[in-house]
Amino acid sequence: MTAQPTGIATPPSSSTDLLDLVTRFSTEMGAMTDPDALSERVIQELCRAGAATHGALYLLDREHECYRRAGTVGPLAKSGLPAVLPLTHPIPHHLSATPRTASGAELVSPASLKELAEAGQAAMATMQAERSLPHVSRGRLIAFSLLGAPLHPERDQGSMTSFLCALAQTATNALDASMLLDDLHRSHLLMKRTDRLKSLETIAGGFAHEIRNPLTSIKTFIQLAPERKDDPDFIREFSRIVLDDVYRIERLIEEILDYARYMEPKLTEEDVNDIVSSCLYFIEVKADSRGIKIEKELASDLPRVMLDRQQIKQVFLNLFLNALDAMSEQGGTLRVRTRTLIKPGGKQWVQIETEDTGHGIQDVNLEHIFDPFFTTKHESGEHEGTGLGLTIVHQIIQEHQGEIEVRSTVGVGTTFLVNLPAVPS
Ligand SMILES: Nc1ncnc2c1ncn2[C@@H]1O[C@H](COP(=O)(O)OP(=O)(O)OP(=O)(O)O)[C@@H](O)[C@H]1O
Numbered sequence: 001m002t003a004q005p006t007g008i009a010t011p012p013s014s015s016t017d018l019l020d021l022v023t024r025f026s027t028e029m030g031a032m033t034d035p036d037a038l039s040e041r042v043i044q045e046l047c048r049a050g051a052a053t054h055g056a057l058y059l060l061d062r063e064h065e066c067y068r069r070a071g072t073v074g075p076l077a078k079s080g081l082p083a084v085l086p087l088t089h090p091i092p093h094h095l096s097a098t099p100r101t102a103s104g105a106e107l108v109s110p111a112s113l114k115e116l117a118e119a120g121q122a123a124m125a126t127m128q129a130e131r132s133l134p135h136v137s138r139g140r141l142i143a144f145s146l147l148g149a150p151l152h153p154e155r156d157q158g159s160m161t162s163f164l165c166a167l168a169q170t171a172t173n174a175l176d177a178s179m180l181l182d183d184l185h186r187s188h189l190l191m192k193r194t195d196r197l198k199s200l201e202t203i204a205g206g207f208a209h210e211i212r213n214p215l216t217s218i219k220t221f222i223q224l225a226p227e228r229k230d231d232p233d234f235i236r237e238f239s240r241i242v243l244d245d246v247y248r249i250e251r252l253i254e255e256i257l258d259y260a261r262y263m264e265p266k267l268t269e270e271d272v273n274d275i276v277s278s279c280l281y282f283i284e285v286k287a288d289s290r291g292i293k294i295e296k297e298l299a300s301d302l303p304r305v306m307l308d309r310q311q312i313k314q315v316f317l318n319l320f321l322n323a324l325d326a327m328s329e330q331g332g333t334l335r336v337r338t339r340t341l342i343k344p345g346g347k348q349w350v351q352i353e354t355e356d357t358g359h360g361i362q363d364v365n366l367e368h369i370f371d372p373f374f375t376t377k378h379e380s381g382e383h384e385g386t387g388l389g390l391t392i393v394h395q396i397i398q399e400h401q402g403e404i405e406v407r408s409t410v411g412v413g414t415t416f417l418v419n420l421p422a423v424p425s
């Protein structure tokens with residue numbers, strides 16, 4: 001009797017077993033979203049179904065233009081198969097070029113592909129792989145699985161191949177979905193980063209203004225120092241002032257670097273008033289230059305909120321900058337208020353209200369303002385908008401289990417209400 005290698009269960013034999021396996025496999029695949037975890041699971045199941053002691057799944061890595069080994073079964077696959085294969089490697093090359101039926105079965109290759117097929121077979125032999133299963137989605141080889149020889153070659157190989165093709169097709173769909181999800185996640189990150197860089201422009205403007213004062217005092221000290229070097233009171237007093245100014249500049253630099261650096265969301269217990277004030281501080285210069293008044297009414301007994309400080313800053317900056325844009329022509333007032341909300345049921349929330357006296361939002365636009373790339377800032381005198389600001393605001397608030405609401409009257413102004421769940425006291 002052949003010893004059963006570890007990790008390989010008995011392959012299914014009856015048709016009920018097969019049906020069970022396909023059903024379980026599809027259900028399980030549908031729930032998995034991480035491409036690597038999925039690849040591991042797929043190759044395990046394919047090896048089990050194909051009674052192979054070893055196998056590997058190679059996944060397309062579009063960023064690095066190669067196929068990388070994302071899942072393996074058996075020690076041989078880990079040690080004997082390369083971690084990365086170029087797109088031009090004979091195996092993927094052959095698998096991409098071979099015409100197949102809808103179920104994935106190989107059709108007779110035209111003579112021109114014979115050489116390619118032979119090169120593919122030879123490469124497989126060096127990798128101790130006997131069978132290959134392409135995972136093709138929308139005409140693209142997104143992955144392929146290599147399996148070792150079957151443990152029971154005497155069994156009906158024809159039906160096993162069709163069964164493997166069916167499983168491979170289910171796996172292809174799941175792999176494709178997980179790769180799309182991964183793409184979506186990446187583009188979200190990219191969107192957030194782009195938006196963050198955009199508001200950084202404003203922060204940098206505020207920063208330049210803020211460091212001018214401390215720099216002037218440092219410069220004065222350096223200019224006066226040679227002639228006043230023997231005056232200990234002057235030296236003591238000015239050294240203190242200069243040191244304070246240097247600390248201030250350091251703090252500002254830290255703020256900017258923190259903001260620019262994209263970090264994985266990090267939730268900490270924070271005082272929302274403190275974040276609101278820090279954002280208002282950065283837009284003051286811009287508001288001033290446009291004749292816009294800033295008023296803040298911050299509740300003194302506000303409960304704390306679990307949040308990602310940098311992300312919530314991004315939310316407030318986007319809302320404040322939009323308000324400034326809406327008032328850029330005639331000036332106006334930006335009022336920011338914070339308060340505690342008690343919802344029915346007793347749960348506490350922190351509400352942040354941003355009210356401007358700008359041009360307002362027309363009803364037809366109101367339902368689109370959170371849509372990606374919706375902007376009215378291409379035709380106006382304001383800066384060119386990307387239309388990503390509010391999309392990101394919405395996404396960040398959702399990630400914080402919060403809510404956002406907008407009310408607007410054309411010619412009167414716009415109010416945004418952001419609610420964040422408070423830490424229970
Ligand atoms: N406070 C506001 N007053 C009036 N209109 C607003 C206000 N906030 C948002 N809008 C409208 O919503 C649209 C979308 O806003 P969003 O922040 O997503 O993009 P944007 O401001 O146009 O571009 P960007 O954020 O890249 O500068 C704006 O173009 C504007 O028409």
Ligand SMILES: [Mg+2]
Pocket residue numbers: 318321322385389390
């Ligand atoms: Mg905006």
